[in-house]
Amino acid sequence: MMRFGVAKDLITPDLPTYMGGYGSFFNKPFQGIHDDLYVRTLLVQDGETKLIFVSLDLLFHDFALTEELQKWSETAFQIPADHFFLTYSHTHGGPAMVGYDDASQHSPSYERFLLERIKSCVSRAMVNTFEGTLQAGGVNGDWNINRRLSVDGELQNLPNPEGAKDDRLHVLRVLDLDGRTKVVLFNYACHPVTVRDTLYLSGDYPGRICHLLEAEYFGAMGIFFQGAGGNSRPKATAYKGMFITCTYDEMNEMAISIVQAIKLLLTNPKAMVQVQPDVAACQFKVHLEIDPYPKSHFAAIASDPASRPGLVGMANRVLNHYDHMPDYVNLPAGLIRLSADLYIAYMGGEPCYEVKRKLERLFPGVTLLFWGYADATAYIPDDQIIVEGGYEAEGSVVEYGLKGQFRPGIDKRMAEAFTAAFRAL
Known part of the structure; x- marks a missing residue:
């Protein structure tokens, strides 16, 4: 019999902070709180093996926090580092964080507050435990859209109805011994940018789905893990060939639609399969090489009066450290086995769907959930996207404070790292 522990805690800033995400580009603080931000923790225990899963309603952070x-x-709990997994929903309605936003925008007070809230949440999950069972299922949904459109041979950030996207919504449900739903974990790949650069704090559509699930299943916790959504946006934001800023009501409509799909899934006894636990996990780094841009590239952005304030700060940061920056990054990654045929791939950065699709092909016969956004490394393209170019391959380099774009070879390095982890487990 498995044991589980659950807890959530408020992480909404209690002092003024700069906005993260799109808001950080304009160097402005939040104007108000539309809906609160949370940290949620799930403990999964199979015999002596314990795993901690933490999800944060934030854009992301550098891996030093993890x-x-x-x-x-x-x-505190004798849980191996390899068994502690933390990811971010990637809401653009959160505060500026270390690792992505410019240093002038970070709030040391909020960083201390956040750390203590996460520790408190994990600690409460460790004492709020119960015996239960785990079920797994999934459903396809059409809530996202590819955002890489070729226009006159150039990749632009525009709706592409024909582009590749991950339609699969994975769901894990935890039941107690009385058959009551205690946790609904959902995993989907789509940028939480429905209200884009609106300067109000919000968990966006993942946060709203958690609210609705918790209202539907009294005493349960909804918890979200972002997938390989680097090159997809909410379909609701695509309008007449452009991406628009939605209203909170439109965000709510998207959330309600997803919750309805989850409820139908959970009420179908044939759709949710009981997991026969065989739990194990490991974490590792994937070495990704960078092709450096010349200093002049960053100097031009830093001196361009049309550049956004946040981008100027990032360009100057690269210039100031250019000679000492390495020509590679070590991307945090991991693999979790829940049963013989149910695994979770874990990865930092903003992985594009093609990365997940290629990992799935490595493990035929295995259901593979994919959790990205474990840190703020960069967009993670596959080799084909690197060749094609576009924002995910080259346009976001300065935004992430990288020295240049990734070199081809990512496919091989990913395959080698995850295959080795699969064999080790």
């Missing part, structure tokens, strides 16, 4: 929490969890 490493600090892994060390703390190992000391």
